[in-house]
Amino acid sequence: MSVDPHLSCLAGTIVHDGVVPARAPWLHHVTKGQTLRIVDLEGNQAVDFLLYSAADDTERYSAQDTVAAQNNLFLRQGTVLRSNEGRPMMTIAATSVEYHDTIGGACSCESNTLRYGHHTKSQHACVENFLEANLLEGRGKRDMVSNINFFMNVPVEEDGALGIVDGISAPGLSVDLRAEMDVIVVVSNCPQINNPCNAFNPTPVRMIVAE
Amino acid sequence: MTEALSNPLAARDHARGQAGTVVEAMPILPPVANDLPADVQADAILWEETIAAGGYASRRLPRGGRLRLIDLKGDACASMLIFNAEMPTERLNVADTVKIQWNAYLGAGKLLLSDMGRVLISILEDGAATHDTFCGTSNAASNSAKYGNGANSGPTPNGRDRFLLGVAKHGLQRRDVHPCVNLFKGTRIEADGAITPQIGPFEPGRSVILRAEMEVIIVIANCPHVLDPREDWTVTPLRATAWRGPITAEDDAIRNATPEGLRAFQNVEDYFRR
Numbered sequence: 001m002s003v004d005p006h007l008s009c010l011a012g013t014i015v016h017d018g019v020v021p022a023r024a025p026w027l028h029h030v031t032k033g034q035t036l037r038i039v040d041l042e043g044n045q046a047v048d049f050l051l052y053s054a055a056d057d058t059e060r061y062s063a064q065d066t067v068a069a070q071n072n073l074f075l076r077q078g079t080v081l082r083s084n085e086g087r088p089m090m091t092i093a094a095t096s097v098e099y100h101d102t103i104g105g106a107c108s109c110e111s112n113t114l115r116y117g118h119h120t121k122s123q124h125a126c127v128e129n130f131l132e133a134n135l136l137e138g139r140g141k142r143d144m145v146s147n148i149n150f151f152m153n154v155p156v157e158e159d160g161a162l163g164i165v166d167g168i169s170a171p172g173l174s175v176d177l178r179a180e181m182d183v184i185v186v187v188s189n190c191p192q193i194n195n196p197c198n199a200f201n202p203t204p205v206r207m208i209v210a211e
Numbered sequence: 212m213t214e215a216l217s218n219p220l221a222a223r224d225h226a227r228g229q230a231g232t233v234v235e236a237m238p239i240l241p242p243v244a245n246d247l248p249a250d251v252q253a254d255a256i257l258w259e260e261t262i263a264a265g266g267y268a269s270r271r272l273p274r275g276g277r278l279r280l281i282d283l284k285g286d287a288c289a290s291m292l293i294f295n296a297e298m299p300t301e302r303l304n305v306a307d308t309v310k311i312q313w314n315a316y317l318g319a320g321k322l323l324l325s326d327m328g329r330v331l332i333s334i335l336e337d338g339a340a341t342h343d344t345f346c347g348t349s350n351a352a353s354n355s356a357k358y359g360n361g362a363n364s365g366p367t368p369n370g371r372d373r374f375l376l377g378v379a380k381h382g383l384q385r386r387d388v389h390p391c392v393n394l395f396k397g398t399r400i401e402a403d404g405a406i407t408p409q410i411g412p413f414e415p416g417r418s419v420i421l422r423a424e425m426e427v428i429i430v431i432a433n434c435p436h437v438l439d440p441r442e443d444w445t446v447t448p449l450r451a452t453a454w455r456g457p458i459t460a461e462d463d464a465i466r467n468a469t470p471e472g473l474r475a476f477q478n479v480e481d482y483f484r485r
Contacts, residue, residue, distance in 0.1 A: 105306020105307055113474055164310070
């Protein structure tokens with residue numbers, strides 16, 4: 001039997017293992033104590049990521065609470081992903097990419113018209129994925145907040161200049177997230193083709209949950 | 212005292228006796244300000260209020276309305292939410308605001324963008340230059356840990372719970388409290404991502420003038436910045452003055468400053484094409 005390198009160092013029993021196609025949404029409930037591993041199968045693929053508390057989905061991931069609590073913009077190994085009430089939702093237990101972004105937000109049809117021009121209005125976008133997935137459980141536009149972009153690189157320069165630049169991910173790199181409460185994970189496998197976040201070529205990612 | 216207020220009419224007289232009391236933090240009705248810009252008519256004023264240290268306010272502003280905020284004593288922190296008043300599911304998107312303008316530091320000429328690709332507010336004048344798009348505001352947990360109490364009913368209220376009350380006054384709910392911007396208290400980002408807060412205290416009287424590009428609801432909480440390093444909960448009153456103004460013209464310098472910003476204005480103009 002061959003060894004699956006994507007399962008290396010992932011303890012426990014695997015309770016979910018699937019591939020999210022390029023450009024697609026993904027919604028999954030992860031219970032406290034379980035670990036979600038996201039594998040960037042082909043490299044340089046941004047994974048837009050939101051979290052809601054399963055017990056009360058008005059409590060949700062807060063990028064601002066997360067970065068303020070750790071006095072740092074970048075999400076690294078050990079970063080606690082915090083809710084809008086300051087509570088730990090998940091912890092980055094391991095990452096083979098140095099850091100991840102949480103200030104760049106999600107692409108939308110509307111923001112694409114500003115960034116690139118009105119010719120991009122009809123292109124698929126992360127907010128479309130987030131809405132489609134959230135609507136399945138009664139959440140909607142009011143539930144959209146600043147998200148995480150795993151495997152995405154957004155440096156901030158001395159004068160405040162920032163931008164999405166070439167990824168620091170590579171094929172097979174991964175991030176492990178340990179749930180600190182029962183959470184609803186909503187993902188958009190980013191379909192953006194107008195900037196370097198997906199190397200201009202959206203690709204699939206693999207989601208593995210172990211407990 | 213209790214004896215004298217033992218019947219409704221006495222209680223009424225006691226209540227009415229408070230009329231005309233002036234305190235530091237209060238709205239002025241009808242609004243009046245003796246320091247409006249020279250080109251603003253006195254009858255254009257819409258709102259004059261001093262927001263208490265630890266207090267909050269919310270207000271609907273017309274398209275073209277100007278809002279001047281003054282940090283009266285150097286320790287105000289204006290944490291702000293913004294909604295499209297006629298469709299509040301459209302609101303400030305802090306991530307789009309920094310990403311689309313290719314810059315995270317707010318100042319004169321910068322835009323506060325909605326999640327629908329439109330500009331809600333533009334910054335006309337900035338006498339402060341210390342603002343923050345990253346850290347959001349305090350919550351009950353952070354204020355409890357830092358000051359021992361974070362409740363609205365306590366001595367050291369937190370920004371998030373002030374926002375909850377502010378949005379509720381417009382029929383909105385917990386899920387409507389979105390990521391905010393902070394005016395007057397700033398942050399700077401180091402190369403390794405570290406956040407350096409700029410807390411002051413600053414010289415009194417610094418001001419910011421905003422222009423509403425759509426009809427908006429703004430909610431302001433005036434609580435200490437979440438990364439304020441001081442042990443004591445420290446914040447001072449914030450003055451808000453608003454007046455009517457012209458809708459942004461096609462030749463406006465801020466409207467035309469960048470291609471991304473111009474498209475945000477064009478999206479606003481398209482929204483109002485009705």
